[in-house]
Amino acid sequence: MADTGDFMGQEPHADDNDLFKEPMKKRRRSDREQRFRAFPSVEQSALKEYEKLESRTRRVLSNTYQKLIQSVFLDDSIPNGVKYLINRLLILIEKPPLDPIYIGLLGSAGAGKSSLINAITQQAMFLPVSGESVCTSCIVQVSSGCRAQYEAKVHLLSDQEWKEELKNLTQLLHRTEELGGAEAGAWDRDDAVQEATWKLQTVYGNGAERKNYEELLRARPKGKIPTSRVVTLKAEETIDKCSVIWVISDVERVSGGRAHEDLLNESVRACQRGSCKDVALVVTKTDKLHLPEYLRERKAGNQAIQSQREAVLERNEMIRLQRNRFLKEKLKRKLPADSKVLEASDLVYTVSAQEYWRQVLLTEEETEIPKLREYIRKRLLDKKRRLVTKFVTEAFGLLLLTDSFNSVGNLPNEHLHMSGLRRFVEEKIELLETAIEQCFAHIQRPLQQGVSNARTSYRHVLRACLVRSKGNQGFHQTLKAVCLKNGIYASRTLPRIDLNEAITQPIYDQIDPVFGGIFRAGNPTGLALMPHIEAFKHSLQEKMMEIGMRNGWKYDSCKKSFLIQEISAILGGLEGQVLRRKRRIYSSITASVQNDLRPCYEEAAQITGKKACERMKDVLRRGVDRQVAEGMFERAQERMQHQFQQLKSGITEKVKGSVATMLTLASSQGDGLYKELADVKNEYKEMEKLHRSLREVAENALLRRGMQDFLLRMSPSKAGPPRTQL
Secondary structure (H helix, E strand, C coil): CHHHHHHHCCCCCCCHHHCCCCCCCCCCHHHHHHHHCCCCHHHHHHHHHHHHHHHHHHHHHHHHHHHHHHHHCCCCCCCHHHHHHHHHHHHHHCCCCCCCCCEEEECCCCCCHHHHHHHHHCCCCCCCCCCCCCCCCEEEEEECCCCCCEEEEEEECCHHHHHHHHHHHHHHHHHHHHHCCCCCCCHHHHHHHHHHHHHHHHHHCCCHHHCCHHHHHHCCCCCCCCCCCEEEEEECCCHHHCCEEEEEEEHHHCCCCHHHHHHHHHHHHHHHHCCCCEEEEEEECCCCCCHHHHHHHCCCCCCCCCCHHHHHHHHHHHHHHHHHHHHHHHHHHHCCCCCHHHHCCCCEEECCHHHHHHCCCCCCHHHCHHHHHHHHHHHHHHHHHHHHHHHHHHHHHHHHHHHHCCCCCCCCCHHHHHHHHHHHHHHHHHHHHHHHHHHHHCCHHHHHHHHHHHHHHHHHHHHHHHCCCCCCCCHHHHHHHHHHCCCEECCCCCCCEEHHHHHHHHHHHHHHHHHHHHCCCCCCCCCCCHHHHHHHHHHHHHHHHHHHHHHCCCCCCHHHHHHHHHHHHHHHCHHHHHHHHHHHHHHHHHHHHHHHHHHHHHHHHCCCCCCHHHHHHHHHHHHHHHHHHCCHHHHHHHHHHHHHHHHHHHHHHHHHHHHHHHHHHHHCCCCCCCCCCCCCHHHHHHHHHHHHHHHHHHHHHHHHHHHHHHHHHHCCCCCCCCCCCC
16 A cells, blocks of 8 residues: 555545645745845746736635635535645645756865855855855865765854854944045945845844944844754755756866766766756866867867867867767666756766856856756746646636536536546546556566566675775774665765666666666657556546537536546646656665665674674675675666556556546536525636736747847857846
8 A cells, every 4th residue: 555655645535634724824025035036037927927816826725725625614524625625726726836946966065165156146155165265154064875864953152252253244334434435336245245144144133244243242142042052954955856967077087087977877867767858068177278288188179279268168169079079978888768867968967166267268158157057047947837837727627517406407417428528538548557567568578678687696795895906994983884775885085886777787787778668758649658657548538528519518517627637637647657657666676676675784794803894795605696696686677667567557546536536526506505505706707817818928938038149149248248246
């Protein structure tokens, strides 16, 4: 039962205890205005229109919800149809306005991740950066590893350290006042003053920036400071939640670095098992170039290099071409040939955060920071457009049905047509189940071949993991850590070790292209899963249209519109649940092997004394041999196949239950159960206007965007758009 929990937990049926919940509070206007400043004026207008549309829709839903609650509050027997409506309204009201877009920045220490974020957000002191003279208010330590939760510890400054910081902040502010703004034009001073003001206001409240050092020493901080001076934050962070991954690499380490290659491999795996649809390599610190050495080793190009700037630009172009080809080949080996990430025009960015601020060697555009910022903005705007469109459309469907409950009587032969529709749905569900089975069957042959390859190669792979060219010196503690963590050890200084992943890699080498093909968008007749669900959805919607025309429903009738819309809502929600289950399926092979080898790891971890390292290796070798002989890889194969079957069952059960409830609800109109339901005609009319406004908002956004592009093309200036704060 736990294996289908992802599907059952999202059913739009009401729990009686949830019917009278208070909808979530409105967001503060200042939060919205802060986000708008990240966008140019044209995109700001579109965002504001979408926000206004969403806000008004949420208000209509809240009014409808309150009316329904008041009309059934004293009724002991609430009909299932009303429960369904109230629960769906509450789900929509509490739906987040915009789910976060997770962009994973993966890179070794010192690769330039913090500097890159500072430049993209245009906040020079947003994150502490090593090697700077700026004194920060805290040190952030993030612990990583293969665990369910990540842990971040914020180490606050000591009293003495804070007093020193406080003295520097107040001196900076008062010195700026004495200068009378003479140096206010310098970006670094302006930013430092803004940062100092923010720090003092955060700790001591508004007006703190006008007080001197002695006054602030006597003041009481706003919040409570823990005696340990450490604030611990825990959360489930994971690379599989990222829709975009940027692998960050210093320009001097972009070729041949082991850590860099490991991060690229992990990013490709995230495309397989998680939500990632876009991977890129971001090469940082490209302004770092020793010109005499570069000219001496230069092999490409006949044109003479006249300056440091020309050398930097030439090297950036070569890096883009070389690494783009390398990354695309790596992705092709693991992903289906028609994966969208392979169609991306930019797989490699060459950036310089330092030059973004200075602009001595490179222009702002040549640092490629604006290109990354524009990429983020476009994704946010597109996601907002899609979410608001879906939100308003679903809301309109619910208001249509709610208002129709106060209409009189059913049409003739209504029961007959609903019975025919139920039979049609049952037949289509059986066809969908068969299509899913055929889709999943494509994984069987590569899975079997992978198991065969793993049985042949596991000893060689294990030996490569356990044998060190320099002997066992220093490896004993590392190996013990590997065993204590059930085969996995992640270090800040050493390459990551994962014995379970290493010995199952031959299986993944075989299944990766097919696995990626199953969970991608593609041709409905192929092996992709979601197009089969889409085809099922469209067949039901076409049947609604057919029955509606034959039964005399008007083109905009509430029942037909509701049924078509609810089908989209029910089946549209499947995609997220399939993606969540995909990670479990993909990881089932390594999870199975790790579980089988757990006693072996525990035994090895207990070994101490003379020649402990070699004895630990012997235990591991014998343990793996024994498990392989007993069918370890075959069990992993069976567990993956079982996970696929659980996914198929979850999809079909979800569809059966939700569609059945929806049809029961729609067929019960006019049967007298809802005669006491509140009148929501005003809300319906307002929702109808908002639904019509959707197309106008989209058309206006396209028109303004086209005008902006035209003006940019006609402009003689090549400096690009002015900076906008993100």
